[in-house]
Amino acid sequence: MVTYTGAVDPPFRLSMLIYDRRYRSLTLQAIVFILVMLAASWIIDNTLKNLADLGKTLSFDFLFRRAGYDIPQQLIPYNSDDTHLRAAVVGLLNTLLVSVLGCIAATVLGVVAGVLRLSSNWLIARLMTVYVEVFRNIPLLLWILVCLALFTEIMPPPNAYRGENPAAGMILFDMVAPTNRYTAIPSIGMTNPPGTLALGREGISWAFIAFAVVIAAALAGRRLLRSWARRVQDQTGKRPTTWWISLAMFALPVLLLTWYFGLHLIPPVLRGFNFADGINLDNALVVLWLALTLYTGAFIAEIVRAGILAVSRGQSEAAFALGLRPRRTMSLVILPQALRVIVPPLISQYLNLTKNSSLAIAVGYMDLRGTLGGTTLNQTGREMEAMVLMMAVYLALSLIISAGMNIFNVRVRLKER
Amino acid sequence: MKKSVFFGSVTAVALAASGALAAEGDTLKEVKARDALNCGVNTGLIGFAAPDANGNWSGFDVSYCKALAAAVLGDATKVKYVPVTGQTRFTALSSGEVDVLARNSTWTFQRDTDLKLDFIGINYYDGQGFMVRKDLGVSSAKELNGATICIQTGTTTELNLADYFKANNMEYQPVNIDSNAEGEQQYMAGACDAYTTDASGLAATRASFADPENHIILPEIISKEPLGPAVRHGDNNWGDIARWTLYALIAAEEYGVTSANIDELAKSSNNPEVQRLLGTTDELGKMIGLDAEWARRAIKASGNYGEIFAATIGEQTPIGLARGLNAQWTQGGLMYAMPFR
Numbered sequence: 001m002v003t004y005t006g007a008v009d010p011p012f013r014l015s016m017l018i019y020d021r022r023y024r025s026l027t028l029q030a031i032v033f034i035l036v037m038l039a040a041s042w043i044i045d046n047t048l049k050n051l052a053d054l055g056k057t058l059s060f061d062f063l064f065r066r067a068g069y070d071i072p073q074q075l076i077p078y079n080s081d082d083t084h085l086r087a088a089v090v091g092l093l094n095t096l097l098v099s100v101l102g103c104i105a106a107t108v109l110g111v112v113a114g115v116l117r118l119s120s121n122w123l124i125a126r127l128m129t130v131y132v133e134v135f136r137n138i139p140l141l142l143w144i145l146v147c148l149a150l151f152t153e154i155m156p157p158p159n160a161y162r163g164e165n166p167a168a169g170m171i172l173f174d175m176v177a178p179t180n181r182y183t184a185i186p187s188i189g190m191t192n193p194p195g196t197l198a199l200g201r202e203g204i205s206w207a208f209i210a211f212a213v214v215i216a217a218a219l220a221g222r223r224l225l226r227s228w229a230r231r232v233q234d235q236t237g238k239r240p241t242t243w244w245i246s247l248a249m250f251a252l253p254v255l256l257l258t259w260y261f262g263l264h265l266i267p268p269v270l271r272g273f274n275f276a277d278g279i280n281l282d283n284a285l286v287v288l289w290l291a292l293t294l295y296t297g298a299f300i301a302e303i304v305r306a307g308i309l310a311v312s313r314g315q316s317e318a319a320f321a322l323g324l325r326p327r328r329t330m331s332l333v334i335l336p337q338a339l340r341v342i343v344p345p346l347i348s349q350y351l352n353l354t355k356n357s358s359l360a361i362a363v364g365y366m367d368l369r370g371t372l373g374g375t376t377l378n379q380t381g382r383e384m385e386a387m388v389l390m391m392a393v394y395l396a397l398s399l400i401i402s403a404g405m406n407i408f409n410v411r412v413r414l415k416e417r
Numbered sequence: 418m419k420k421s422v423f424f425g426s427v428t429a430v431a432l433a434a435s436g437a438l439a440a441e442g443d444t445l446k447e448v449k450a451r452d453a454l455n456c457g458v459n460t461g462l463i464g465f466a467a468p469d470a471n472g473n474w475s476g477f478d479v480s481y482c483k484a485l486a487a488a489v490l491g492d493a494t495k496v497k498y499v500p501v502t503g504q505t506r507f508t509a510l511s512s513g514e515v516d517v518l519a520r521n522s523t524w525t526f527q528r529d530t531d532l533k534l535d536f537i538g539i540n541y542y543d544g545q546g547f548m549v550r551k552d553l554g555v556s557s558a559k560e561l562n563g564a565t566i567c568i569q570t571g572t573t574t575e576l577n578l579a580d581y582f583k584a585n586n587m588e589y590q591p592v593n594i595d596s597n598a599e600g601e602q603q604y605m606a607g608a609c610d611a612y613t614t615d616a617s618g619l620a621a622t623r624a625s626f627a628d629p630e631n632h633i634i635l636p637e638i639i640s641k642e643p644l645g646p647a648v649r650h651g652d653n654n655w656g657d658i659a660r661w662t663l664y665a666l667i668a669a670e671e672y673g674v675t676s677a678n679i680d681e682l683a684k685s686s687n688n689p690e691v692q693r694l695l696g697t698t699d700e701l702g703k704m705i706g707l708d709a710e711w712a713r714r715a716i717k718a719s720g721n722y723g724e725i726f727a728a729t730i731g732e733q734t735p736i737g738l739a740r741g742l743n744a745q746w747t748q749g750g751l752m753y754a755m756p757f758r
């Protein structure tokens with residue numbers, strides 16, 4: 001019998017840290033790590049020391065002091081008596097609002113433009129090419145400024161809507177009034193309002209909750225309906241027509257609630273200096289939204305086009321051969337495969353859009369950068385603290401967006417079995 | 418555009434981190450070594466500080482910069498004008514980008530203490546007002562309920578405005594702008610009903626319009642805005658130089674010393690205060706690290722306080738501001754120089 005004793009490791013010597021390949025990389029990593037840490041601590045230490053020399057200490061107390069300034073657009077109740085912290089939250093919500101609106105609109109625009117760019121219609125395909133190239137190749141800030149200039153110089157002031165023979169007329173059945181300050185759109189009124197659910201200073205109308213519940217229930221119902229249809233299809237080979245049932249599941253309760261609450265549109269009317277009763281969509285928001293959408297949409301169009309082109313032609317030919325109609329081919333064969341290619345770069349477009357929204361500064365839109373990093377920073381003189389906080393918030397936002405999109409990515413990814 | 422404050426803050430942070438900070442230093446020594454005074458001024462407000470077509474700055478605040486440069490460096494032209502907005506100005510000062518800030522800045526408690534600035538005096542007693550188009554049919558600020566109002570961010574203006582409307586139970590929609598030029602443009606385009614800032618600034622802005630007669634400044638003055646030059650906390654000697662240069666200009670008017678008669682008075686005046694001011698007797702200049710004739714040069718640069726006022730913003734200029742509160746104390750105003758002794 002042969003017994004194998006195995007090689008005995010030579011005893012460890014210090015020189016092995018440099019000469020032994022197994023240890024060398026560890027040594028290098030440790031050295032680099034220490035250097036980076038030293039540099040970081042030097043910067044931090046130096047900053048604190050110099051702040052102290054200026055007579056400033058790092059302190060976040062200012063967040064709890066009275067802000068004293070007003071903010072043009074607020075999603076939660078806010079007035080000048082509130083704290084800087086609340087002002088920062090108002091700003092953050094404004095950042096989120098324009099980012100979410102921008103991501104949705106840019107995705108829709110990008111998908112449409114990306115698909116149309118592959119269209120066999122020469123004119124449409126060329127037009128989309130022009131759109132993509134023009135918006136991709138000119139800096140976003142310029143687009144924002146161009147949009148702003150268009151809005152303030154071309155749109156009439158609210159005053160132009162006044163009088164017997166107004167210089168400007170409202171559009172869309174006298175429901176919408178674009179002005180050089182905002183676009184006045186109708187608001188939704190109720191003749192039979194159900195009251196509100198109080199949540200601190202905010203409140204949510206019960207009507208809103210009712211609609212949310214009804215739509216959620218309809219979505220759940222549609223799922224059940226679909227799995228039932230699939231079962232029937234598996235058993236009989238025939239898929240029952242379900243579209244009208246699912247449509248009815250949405251439409252009927254919504255119509256019923258609308259009738260019950262007496263929902264109707266309240267058109268904006270000019271009262272005093274400005275339009276009242278409706279909702280005044282600030283030009284700053286509209287301009288920023290428009291510019292972010294057009295700009296990011298161009299990038300998304302390219303991503304979508306690349307994703308579709310990545311699915312080999314054989315796939316759609318095979319689907320046609322099996323008798324699938326073009327729409328089903330798209331939704332069942334091409335899109336699921338294209339999404340795998342599309343989603344990862346799409347994440348970075350969403351991140352870009354969110355970060356680019358801080359260009360709001362150019363149009364006076366009060367986002368996080370405008371409140372915390374603008375007026376608050378300026379009125380309190382807390383540059384360091386405000387900058388650090390803002391960086392932390394943007395970092396957190398970006399991480400949350402990527403985490404969410406990564407979950408989605410895992411779901412659409414190629415399942416290897 | 419508003420990106421300047423961002424870059425300003427980044428610079429401040431970067432400067433704070435780099436360790437090369439002027440704050441601890443001796444500003445007088447630095448200015449002398451540089452042979453130029455960095456003066457923070459408006460981005461452009463006619464009468465106070467604005468460059469002409471050739472890039473030569475002039476105005477009420479600019480004259481102070483010139484006087485200070487003349488006192489310290491012996492040459493009123495050795496000034497580097499650094500245009501700063503409402504948002505960037507204090508960062509520019511505390512980061513050492515400018516040695517002195519002469520930019521329609523209001524002396525407030527918080528700026529004096531928390532922001533670590535030292536206001537060295539007041540060169541213009543002002544208050545906040547509103548300007549509207551005549552055809553708006555508004556004759557009092559109390560009628561502005563619901564109006565859209567343009568304000569400069571980073572100013573006392575935005576805080577006063579919030580307070581005023583709240584106290585009067587009125588509402589308004591703010592439009593944030595970053596510089597006077599942007600404000601003018603928005604106001605002219607009708608993007609706001611009213612423009613609010615210091616009354617002197619309104620007069621200066623209106624004077625630059627093509628149709629000043631179509632705009633009125635409402636009678637209400639809603640705040641106290643004592644405007645004055647500011648320096649950083651901590652360098653007291655530099656603060657003294659800046660303060661007494663301003664007083665020299667004001668005292669010169671009080672004692673009838675003008676840029677025209679100053680050389681003659683330096684020889685012939687037998688008023689002991691004038692003799693001390695002009696360095697004929699005593700050497701006050703030495704006590705602040707300058708020479709005997711510092712004040713003489715400061716006054717010669719653009720004249721005494723009254724001359725500067727008359728030439729830049731006074732009643733004979735398009736801006737047409739009356740002396741009012743800014744007359745000498747002997748004339749019923751608030752201008753009062755501490756004794757040169």
Ligand SMILES: N[C@@H](CCC(=O)N[C@@H](CS)C(=O)NCC(=O)O)C(=O)O
Nearest residue numbers: 459460461522523572573596597618
């Ligand atoms: N006095 C106020 C307001 C100062 C201010 O911003 N004034 C305006 C108008 S008087 C100005 O100087 N604008 C010129 C510019 O934008 O450069 C303060 O100190 O906060």
